């Protein structure tokens with residue numbers, strides 16, 4: 001989840017950037033140039049992000065295995081990477097982001113959205129909203145139903161736990177804010193810290209209690225496998241200093257001195273290098289440093305592609321592995337015609353309701369922004385006592401709605417979906433295999449709709465005067481393809497194809513009405529809620545067509561910052577790029593481990609899921625046998 005640009009002025013934490021944190025959270029690092037690295041490693045991990053650093057940590061547990069991680073971005077050294085309250089601005093920080101923009105989105109008046117992806121050691125876990133939820137059981141079991149043996153709730157939960165160390169909030173925090181949790185669903189010794197901040201704005205209590213009027217339950221622990229309801233959600237937050245816990249601090253810094261581990265940053269992997277004889281095999285990578293120096297480095301055992309949902313298909317395509325029809329328009333030699341690479345692209349479309357709360361109890365974010373003395377006090381509180389509003393990231397609670405709570409006639413929606421010819425609304429580049437895979441995904445989604453087994457909508461509570469609502473199970477699918485006019489220097493063509501299936505509009509309109517109903521509860525109204533442009537004063541009076549027009553014109557965003565699925569883990573005849581062993585079909589020695597392998601996007605934010613995928617992947621890679629292993 002990300003804050004809307006228009007709301008960034010409300011983020012007080014910006015004022016703090018430029019100060020330094022009192023604790024020494026940044027270990028010294030040895031800079032490495034291309035000249036310092038060997039020609040061959042056992043494993044090469046492409047991308048030092050969320051998944052890449054996780055896999056590299058586990059692979060280097062064996063001192064005999066030499067591992068090289070290559071990261072395009074820098075080793076970030078500014079405090080906003082650690083300061084929870086600065087998280088809202090990080091996604092706008094060009095220094096740490098790829099700065100991708102989508103192609104114009106036809107169904108929202110040609111507007112674009114960002115392609116949210118970080119370029120820094122730690123990847124997107126360095127800049128994200130620190131919201132730490134997990135999928136429902138039904139959503140994970142769906143992956144196994146799609147043909148991925150072992151990738152279900154039971155097969156993944158041990159890895160969610162392995163990645164995490166949960167610290168319960170203090171008794172005082174529990175009594176002040178009403179935090180609920182069940183520690184048994186978390187790990188207690190993993191690298192990523194999970195905890196609740198020791199502060200919430202007073203108005204959050206009213207926002208939470210207002211859900212009592214909305215007929216959805218309060219759930220004690222959303223990580224339990226059942227999360228349809230109102231839940232408290234921990235952050236990826238180190239409870240010692242109340243700083244961000246992310247792939248770098250969790251998986252890299254503590255073990256960075258392992259002699260068999262080399263991290264090469266500020267270095268881009270330009271393309272994969274393949275065998276010149278025998279079966280197609282990935283042998284190495286061509287890399288380019290910031291000074292333009294290039295070098296080919298080889299992997300004796302396996303190359304692990306962890307460049308993210310945009311980076312992984314983009315790199316495959318630049319290496320000649322992708323749709324032949326697209327590669328034919330470039331001067332890149334075709335290595336493998338693989339039409340599925342870059343397809344099955346999913347995110348969660350969303351919109352914001354904007355309002356001001358004119359009767360908020362003090363302190364509140366507006367007061368914080370306006371009152372320099374209070375702001376200064378809170379900074380002292382944070383730096384000296386690790387308390388107060390600077391410990392807040394994007395939020396700690398959310399309502400995950402089953403479809404029956406939001407959509408009036410679920411049976412009608414299901415019927416309409418079944419009556420569609422899915423191909424009508426899918427990308428023209430879809431193959432029969434992709435279509436077969438999509439139909440299987442659709443059957444699962446409709447089954448979930450029918451039985452309310454997984455939430456279909458989410459509204460996370462931010463600590464600002466706006467509220468997001470997202471469609472968690474969109475029927476539309478997008479694509480990520482290289483730009484054929486300049487494949488290496490132009491960003492990839494990111495096409496969310498948001499709202500390309502008209503039934504997504506039906507869900508979005510229902511979601512809008514539901515959100516307005518919530519904002520109209522006596523509890524929310526008691527805060528003096530006044531809608532702000534472009535939301536009209538009485539949004540409940542809007543017709544469906546007017547809601548859609550408003551969404552097309554400005555409200556609807558294509559991305560919830562959870563891009564997924566572009567190198568899907570699925571059987572080959574269902575449009576998969578990797579199998580359940582995460583090896584790329586048709587290429588030896590190459591696996592993909594990142595959010596791009598997600599076959600069907602669950603109703604959740606994707607960091608914890610990516611850590612769990614990577615932890616499981618590390619075990620799979622370690623367990624490989626045969627030549628080279």
Ligand SMILES: Cc1cc2nc3c(=O)[nH]c(=O)nc-3n(C[C@H](O)[C@H](O)[C@H](O)COP(=O)(O)OP(=O)(O)OC[C@H]3O[C@@H](n4cnc5c(N)ncnc54)[C@H](O)[C@@H]3O)c2cc1C
Pocket residue numbers: 001002046047048049050051052070071072073091116117118119120121122123124125127128129130131132133267268269270306307308309311312315394561562563593594595596605606607608610
């Ligand atoms: C702004 C934002 C907010 C988010 N908020 C939340 C949230 O609150 N909660 C949540 O659960 N999820 C959130 N997410 C999603 C979550 O962070 C991601 O799904 C997850 O981190 C993805 O991990 P990954 O390993 O797939 O990719 P990444 O972590 O992005 O790692 C990919 C890495 O590969 C590198 N790379 C790419 N191409 C190359 C190349 N050619 N050569 C070398 N290196 C390369 C990149 O620079 C990057 O470091 C958010 C994401 C963003 C961007």
